Amino acid sequence: MVRAAVLPAVGAALEITEIDLPAPGPGQVRVRLAAAGVCHSDLSLSDGTLRQPVPAVLGHEGAGTVTAVGEGVHEVTPGDRVVLNWAPACADCHFCGLAEPWLCTDAAAGAGTPYATLRRDGSPLYPALGTAVFAEETVVRANAVLPLPDGVPLAEAALLGCAVLTGFGAVHHSARVRPGESVAVFGAGGVGLATLQAARIAGARTIVAVDVSPEKEKLARAAGATEFLLASKDTARTVRELTGGHGADVAIECAGRAAAIRTAWSSTRRGGRTTVVGIGGRDQQVAFSALELFHFGRSLSGCVYGNSDPAKDLPAVAAHVRAGRFDLSGMVTARTGLDGIAEAFSAMLAGRGGRTLVIFPG
Structure with a gap:
């Protein structure tokens, strides 16, 4: 019992x-x-x-x-x-x-x-x-x-x-963040905070956290965010301003909301990568024009459980925890x-x- x-x-x-x-x-x-x-x-x-x-x-x-x-x-x-x-x-x-x-x-x-x-x-x-x-x-x-x-x-x-393997895998397996790249993370809940830490460990230069709640700023910055934005209609423009006018090399959406996915996409530079980690409902529809898909040359990918192999990734994350990096x-x-x-x-x-x-x- x-x-x-x-x-x-x-x-x-x-x-x-x-x-x-x-x-x-x-x-x-x-x-x-x-x-x-x-x-x-x-x-x-x-x-x-x-x-x-x-x-x-x-x-x-x-x-x-x-x-x-x-x-x-x-x-x-x-x-x-x-x-x-x-x-x-x-x-x-x-x-x-x-x-x-x-x-x-x-x-x-x-x-x-x-x-x-x-x-x-x-x-x-x-x-x-x-x-x-x-x-x-x-x-x-x-x-x-x-x-x-x-x-x-x-x-x-x-x-x-769940949260850590998902965030770690989103950065290292799905988006494949490289040292010196800029990363925008949408949503600073459990998975988002893990994603921010993983981006820092991967060597990202500029890490922008976006959330709807101002109280998340302290958590996000402690996790590795160099910038924090409250979600608004100007978020994509502000992300571009913070990343040399081009947009983030990588945007990772952790909320599972159509509007956030669309904003993450618009915050990504030409040729960059947008990864969707959040689980949205069937009613959450995201629209893209055929012209923008051609023009921006961005990649858009889903991400299940961080595209992780837990048996291999858990020991790797545990090593970061023991070393004080995570x-x-x-x-x-x-x-x-x-x-x-x-x-x-x-x-x-x-x-x-x-x-x-x-x-x-x-």
């Missing part, structure tokens, strides 16, 4: 209740959570922007300690510290064969299979994005846990499971228990703060 935040139906309020977890079966691992990050994707799952069978236990960004393993599991053992991987690659599908594990067709398979039951009536529960980390413990596939390298605090390591704690602006997740959702909707960490009893 464990406590968990359950989404009973799409659009409903979360219920903090008790659930029953089975022992891990063949190829499965049980993890006691130390912390979970509250990501905008959790909000998107709750309101139906992203599809998820319900009732479900939300949460996909987490870290904890292995308590038990099922038959055939040799990668981890009880007592190991791990980070949850919400998009584990199968290594067998078409995309894995192309060395693009972030597009794996099997990655989300766990989300559609019940994994636990509600204690009060025995009804089945689904694990959001296959991980269900808004609970004191969870049971996942063995390939959904990644060993945490030494020297990284376990609670803050939760951020590695600050996980600086991304955290609130710590709460399960009861505070609804307030964290409200803060995200209002554009307040960076990442909220749900801390579980030790």
